[in-house]
Amino acid sequence: MSNSIEIPFSTTLLVRDTCLCLHVQRAARALARLFDDALRPAGLTNGQFSLMMSLNRPEPPPMGPVAALLAMDQTTLTAALKPLQRKGWVSVMENPKDRRGRLLVLTSEGKAVLAKALPIWKSTHATLDSTLPEGGPARLRQDLQAVSGMTAEVPKSSRSPRRLRQSATAE
Amino acid sequence: MSNSIEIPFSTTLLVRDTCLCLHVQRAARALARLFDDALRPAGLTNGQFSLMMSLNRPEPPPMGPVAALLAMDQTTLTAALKPLQRKGWVSVMENPKDRRGRLLVLTSEGKAVLAKALPIWKSTHATLDSTLPEGGPARLRQDLQAVSGMTAEVPKSSRSPRRLRQSATAE
DNA sequence: ACTAAATACATTGATATCAATAGAAATGAA
DNA sequence: TTCATTTCTATTGATATCAATGTATTTAGT
Numbered sequence: 088m089s090n091s092i093e094i095p096f097s098t099t100l101l102v103r104d105t106c107l108c109l110h111v112q113r114a115a116r117a118l119a120r121l122f123d124d125a126l127r128p129a130g131l132t133n134g135q136f137s138l139m140m141s142l143n144r145p146e147p148p149p150m151g152p153v154a155a156l157l158a159m160d161q162t163t164l165t166a167a168l169k170p171l172q173r174k175g176w177v178s179v180m181e182n183p184k185d186r187r188g189r190l191l192v193l194t195s196e197g198k199a200v201l202a203k204a205l206p207i208w209k210s211t212h213a214t215l216d217s218t219l220p221e222g223g224p225a226r227l228r229q230d231l232q233a234v235s236g237m238t239a240e241v242p243k244s245s246r247s248p249r250r251l252r253q254s255a256t257a258e
Numbered sequence: 259m260s261n262s263i264e265i266p267f268s269t270t271l272l273v274r275d276t277c278l279c280l281h282v283q284r285a286a287r288a289l290a291r292l293f294d295d296a297l298r299p300a301g302l303t304n305g306q307f308s309l310m311m312s313l314n315r316p317e318p319p320p321m322g323p324v325a326a327l328l329a330m331d332q333t334t335l336t337a338a339l340k341p342l343q344r345k346g347w348v349s350v351m352e353n354p355k356d357r358r359g360r361l362l363v364l365t366s367e368g369k370a371v372l373a374k375a376l377p378i379w380k381s382t383h384a385t386l387d388s389t390l391p392e393g394g395p396a397r398l399r400q401d402l403q404a405v406s407g408m409t410a411e412v413p414k415s416s417r418s419p420r421r422l423r424q425s426a427t428a429e
Numbered sequence: 430a431c432t433a434a435a436t437a438c439a440t441t442g443a444t445a446t447c448a449a450t451a452g453a454a455a456t457g458a459a
Numbered sequence: 460t461t462c463a464t465t466t467c468t469a470t471t472g473a474t475a476t477c478a479a480t481g482t483a484t485t486t487a488g489t
Binding site for chain 2: 091092098099103104105106110117122134137141145157198199208215218219224226227230234235
């Protein structure tokens with residue numbers, strides 16, 4: 088019947104060139120590969136490094152705040168902890184103050200792995216920093232912070248149940 | 259014997275505050291959720307939207323260039339195409355000019371889905387744009403481009419075989 | 430033309446990501 | 460206290476991501 092719907096190629100180019108989501112996903116994949124490669128000799132991925140580093144605190148944190156800090160879903164954190172627990176680098180303990188909760192503890196082995204990874208992170212990040220234009224790194228961090236912050240603040244009480252997932256079938 | 263290795267908490271704070279990889283991953287997750295939520299009524303994720311939009315060209319592209327455009331591994335693209343093929347939105351054809359290769363074709367149904375998603379992308383992106391400080395979006399795109407570009411250019415011929423994956427066991 | 434090297438993809442296995450959902454414990458209102 | 464609500468986490472299922480590897484095809488060197 089009707090001809091198929093055509094989206095102008097110029098629109099495609101516009102989306103390609105301007106979509107911040109796309110640009111961030113691209114950069115995220117590129118940087119993940121960069122740091123994964125660099126950290127491989129230490130046996131860590133970039134995400135594991137960030138997670139374990141965030142657990143290096145005076146007091147072992149519960150899961151919720153850690154997930155929020157990393158801007159990830161709580162279920163993602165649960166999954167991400169599994170391999171670290173298996174390797175004995177992170178211990179997940181019951182919180183005596185709140186028996187629903189867990190406390191995340193970096194083990195001695197975990198700290199050792201992290202200490203080994205730290206100089207790799209430093210040199211990799213120094214290289215990255217020096218590659219960006221003058222003032223770029225700080226500016227970029229600021230802009231990214233604004234983006235991450237945008238979606239973060241959901242007033243605890245106004246949280247409506249999540250929308251139902253759309254059926255996967257088209258239309 | 260020796261006490262466990264301790265990484266100063268100040269180092270943890272430094273990494274948290276300065277690591278561009280972490281900042282980008284955080285922003286990537288936050289924006290993914292933002293666009294996934296918005297696009298859900300259209301039945302697309304942010305990644306599927308970007309991928310399908312990149313296929314809206316006068317000539318169907320082979321996989322390699324598309325993977326490069328999205329800064330993703332070629333195997334990731336293969337996997338990402340699977341659900342889109344199942345839904346009949348993308349067709350993967352043999353390239354008559356090079357029988358190793360494939361050509362990625364957006365179907366009429368795919369174009370229709372994309373057309374439905376487009377206004378959602380526009381409004382979501384407009385909101386995002388207006389949330390960032392003056393001049394932020396363009397600046398951010400530029401900086402992200404620099405980051406993505408950094409790791410992208412591997413002169414085709416100098417590609418050495420990928421390093422062996424590190425054994426998963428610590429030490 | 431023949432063969433070695435390079436190129437284009439696919440498959441497998443492991444981890445990462447999130448929606449939907451469920452369970453257990455804490456909290457608050459009566 | 461009692462119970463409805465909220466909070467904290469785990470599980471399941473689907474997709475996303477990449478390393479290692481394998482296969483088929485093309486290209487280049489002879």
